[in-house]
Amino acid sequence: MEGRFWTLVFVIFAAAALAACAVAPAYQLWFPGSGEALSTIGARIDHLFYVILVVIAVVFVGVNVALGYVLWRGAKQPSEVKAVYSHGNQTLEVVWTVIPGVILLALALYQMDVWASFRMREFYPQDMRTIAEVTARQFEWRIRYAAPDKTLEADPHPDDVYTVNDLRVPVNRPVAISLRTEDVQHAFFVPELRIKQDALPGKRIPVWFEVTRPGTYDLVCAELCGWGHYKMKGRLVALSEEDYAAWLKQAFEDQFDDGVGEGEKSD
Amino acid sequence: MNSASMTSNRRTVSLVSLGLSLLLCGCGDAPKARFSWSKETDDLTPMANAWVKRAVLQNFGTPNELVAWERLPVEYGGFAGTVTAVETVEGGGTKLTVKRGEGTTAPASARQLLWKSGARVDEAEPDGVASIVAGETESTVLMAQRLDPVPDVGDEFVLNPGNRLLDGRRSYLKNCMHCHGVAGDGAGPTARYLNPLPRDFRRGVMKFTSTRPGERVSRDDLARTIRDGIPGTYMPSFLLMAPEEMTAVIEYVRWLSMRGEFEKRLNDELKDFSRTAIAEQGKNARLEYEAAVKNDPDAERPPTADELATRAEEDFRGMAEDLEFVFVDAGDLMAGPWERADATDNIITPSIARVADTPESREKGRVLYLSQKTKCYTCHGSTGKGDGPATEDFWAITGSSETYPERGLHDEWGHLVPPRDLTRGQYRGGRRPIDVFRRLYAGIKGTPMPAFGGTGLTDEEIWHLVNYVMAMPFEGPSTTTANPSPTVATSR
Numbered sequence: 001m002e003g004r005f006w007t008l009v010f011v012i013f014a015a016a017a018l019a020a021c022a023v024a025p026a027y028q029l030w031f032p033g034s035g036e037a038l039s040t041i042g043a044r045i046d047h048l049f050y051v052i053l054v055v056i057a058v059v060f061v062g063v064n065v066a067l068g069y070v071l072w073r074g075a076k077q078p079s080e081v082k083a084v085y086s087h088g089n090q091t092l093e094v095v096w097t098v099i100p101g102v103i104l105l106a107l108a109l110y111q112m113d114v115w116a117s118f119r120m121r122e123f124y125p126q127d128m129r130t131i132a133e134v135t136a137r138q139f140e141w142r143i144r145y146a147a148p149d150k151t152l153e154a155d156p157h158p159d160d161v162y163t164v165n166d167l168r169v170p171v172n173r174p175v176a177i178s179l180r181t182e183d184v185q186h187a188f189f190v191p192e193l194r195i196k197q198d199a200l201p202g203k204r205i206p207v208w209f210e211v212t213r214p215g216t217y218d219l220v221c222a223e224l225c226g227w228g229h230y231k232m233k234g235r236l237v238a239l240s241e242e243d244y245a246a247w248l249k250q251a252f253e254d255q256f257d258d259g260v261g262e263g264e265k266s267d
Numbered sequence: 268m269n270s271a272s273m274t275s276n277r278r279t280v281s282l283v284s285l286g287l288s289l290l291l292c293g294c295g296d297a298p299k300a301r302f303s304w305s306k307e308t309d310d311l312t313p314m315a316n317a318w319v320k321r322a323v324l325q326n327f328g329t330p331n332e333l334v335a336w337e338r339l340p341v342e343y344g345g346f347a348g349t350v351t352a353v354e355t356v357e358g359g360g361t362k363l364t365v366k367r368g369e370g371t372t373a374p375a376s377a378r379q380l381l382w383k384s385g386a387r388v389d390e391a392e393p394d395g396v397a398s399i400v401a402g403e404t405e406s407t408v409l410m411a412q413r414l415d416p417v418p419d420v421g422d423e424f425v426l427n428p429g430n431r432l433l434d435g436r437r438s439y440l441k442n443c444m445h446c447h448g449v450a451g452d453g454a455g456p457t458a459r460y461l462n463p464l465p466r467d468f469r470r471g472v473m474k475f476t477s478t479r480p481g482e483r484v485s486r487d488d489l490a491r492t493i494r495d496g497i498p499g500t501y502m503p504s505f506l507l508m509a510p511e512e513m514t515a516v517i518e519y520v521r522w523l524s525m526r527g528e529f530e531k532r533l534n535d536e537l538k539d540f541s542r543t544a545i546a547e548q549g550k551n552a553r554l555e556y557e558a559a560v561k562n563d564p565d566a567e568r569p570p571t572a573d574e575l576a577t578r579a580e581e582d583f584r585g586m587a588e589d590l591e592f593v594f595v596d597a598g599d600l601m602a603g604p605w606e607r608a609d610a611t612d613n614i615i616t617p618s619i620a621r622v623a624d625t626p627e628s629r630e631k632g633r634v635l636y637l638s639q640k641t642k643c644y645t646c647h648g649s650t651g652k653g654d655g656p657a658t659e660d661f662w663a664i665t666g667s668s669e670t671y672p673e674r675g676l677h678d679e680w681g682h683l684v685p686p687r688d689l690t691r692g693q694y695r696g697g698r699r700p701i702d703v704f705r706r707l708y709a710g711i712k713g714t715p716m717p718a719f720g721g722t723g724l725t726d727e728e729i730w731h732l733v734n735y736v737m738a739m740p741f742e743g744p745s746t747t748t749a750n751p752s753p754t755v756a757t758s759r
Contacts (some may be wrong), residue, residue: 164504258621259701
């Protein structure tokens with residue numbers, strides 16, 4: 001009787017875990033926002049995530065069904081039947097080593113493209129443009145853009161445009177930021193785009209993405225960087241090509257405001 | 268029941284109660300928060316000290332119980348207007364029809380209702396407001412119980428008085444207090460880890476303003492600082508703060524600054540009653556006596572410290588009648604500049620547009636930079652590195668004959684303040700040309716950076732300097748030193 005109880009405990013626990021995963025998206029406990037990745041590379045990363053999730057789900061279900069079956073059968077067995085010890089079964093061990101090995105290798109090969117296009121310069125999109133230099137510091141994001149119709153260079157230029165905690169990018173076009181930090185390690189993280197990259201002192205790290213939908217997304221720090229880490233948040237505003245150009249032009253004008261003319265702008 | 272089980276029962280009971288008391292450890296009323304007093308207040312003789320504290324507490328209250336002093340130009344918030352109709356509703360309630368005052372919107376609910384009948388101020392029962400229906404110009408406020416006394420038509424009323432200040436306090440305690448301290452004294456728990464130190468608001472002085480020389484900070488200036496942060500310091504950007512929250516926190520910061528300034532003004536008035544001043548008096552009297560006794564052995568002996576202290580207390584008692592004036596004066600003298608701060612004509616607007624940023628203009632700026640007229644180079648250095656000769660001097664403490672113990676420039680708060688390295692391209696008060704113009708025009712308040720606007724330099728000259736200074740980060744140091752012009756050579 002007691003054996004059946006434990007069978008049920010294990011089976012119900014596994015079933016509850018599966019059920020919780022299944023309903024999580026409906027309760028906003030899944031990915032942030034709409035649940036959909038809003039960048040091209042993010043969609044590919046999500047795809048990998050789901051492939052792995054399916055593999056894991058199959059294994060999880062299989063293991064739990066097998067566990068439940070063994071427990072149930074063992075519970076029904078009369079107590080005078082002797083147990084069978086299968087320890088040292090070479091065939092079995094080879095099988096359960098080789099199968100996961102093959103799966104892991106397959107996953108490793110399958111994800112290589114995504115990794116390469118996100119992290120390796122040779123595989124970046126051809127038409128990618130670096131639009132901003134993002135400098136993390138305790139506890140904010142300072143951002144530098146090139147003047148309208150100019151290209152961003154590594155060194156600051158007199159006509160650069162600056163913002164803080166406000167990264168604006170055009171949509172449907174691969175753009176890159178050049179990520180730096182002024183002090184300690186930080187991590188540039190835009191959950192809805194699935195973009196995350198550590199910022200390391202002394203390094204200038206390119207991070208590219210192509211946002212697929214205009215909107216305002218959270219930009220947070222994902223590396224514990226000090227006491228104010230939790231408040232190191234900004235926003236990433238994705239705009240259509242025209243809106244972006246208009247905004248940059250306006251930002252440029254505000255940047256070079258001389259206090260004369262149409263008067264003080266408060267924003 | 269035998270005795271063994273009784274013992275074990277008792278043990279269980281005591282264990283449970285011990286567990287409960289451990290759980291509740293730290294619960295109960297939080298300790299009352301308080302605004303710290305300034306060093307100067309603590310230095311006053313007991314009577315003067317008690318008087319200053321009473322005056323400040325009476326007009327500003329404590330962090331738990333804020334006082335809204337009407338004399339101050341602070342927008343305390345709340346929904347204000349006039350009563351246009353009063354009706355008694357069946358079932359015992361009162362219905363007020365009200366016309367809203369300018370710039371306020373009716374809240375969805377209210378915790379407090381005050382109204383002014385003639386000279387008398389009445390207050391409704393706490394939480395007596397049952398519902399509010401907001402209209403275009405007229406709104407109705409339904410009270411759960413009959414109001415007694417009943418407001419008259421034409422009475423001024425205010426719902427949720429002080430709401431903005433309370434919202435500001437909430438936001439301040441959440442976002443600012445950690446560094447700037449409960450009283451705005453720049454001594455929050457994190458402050459000791461920061462360099463530069465967080466601003467101490469209590470002098471009523473902020474460094475980065477758009478207002479004329481010597482004027483107070485405007486609300487827009489505070490908004491800009493909160494929104495953009497201050498690069499090169501620990502002040503971060505609060506860009507994502509909701510606009511209403513920012514308005515509220517700005518009002519609270521202004522109010523805290525006024526609280527500190529009021530305390531400081533009272534202290535300045537009562538300087539003679541500080542322990543330091545009395546000790547100084549004693550020292551002088553002793554020196555005088557020592558000089559006199561050489562000629563006249565029967566010279567009058569100097570008063571002892573105790574005698575001086577007693578005399579100070581007597582003098583203070585004698586001043587009792589004047590104190591009322593001191594207090595009112597301090598409030599009025601303080602309110603004026605704060606009131607003025609936001610006026611349009613108080614904001615520096617250049618009389619001419621920015622002079623084109625040409626090599627000629629920069630050259631003119633360079634000559635000015637190195638001239639005796641501006642003496643920029645004495646602090647910022649001839650190459651703009653912030654290493655001018657003045658940083659090697661011992662500077663006098665303001666309002667004292669002594670100098671600071673360490674070399675270099677100091678601000679009003681008594682902290683070492685290195686002149687900005689202009690080649691780094693980091694602008695604490697903003698990097699727009701107008702920001703740099705205003706820094707030059709009005710100086711940086713509370714620091715040795717002087718105001719050049721109006722008298723020292725023309726607006727055109729300031730623009731030349733702006734052009735020169737803003738080009739500095741992009742030019743090699745050689746341009747400022749390799750070929751000093753004849754003017755420079757003679758002026759140095």
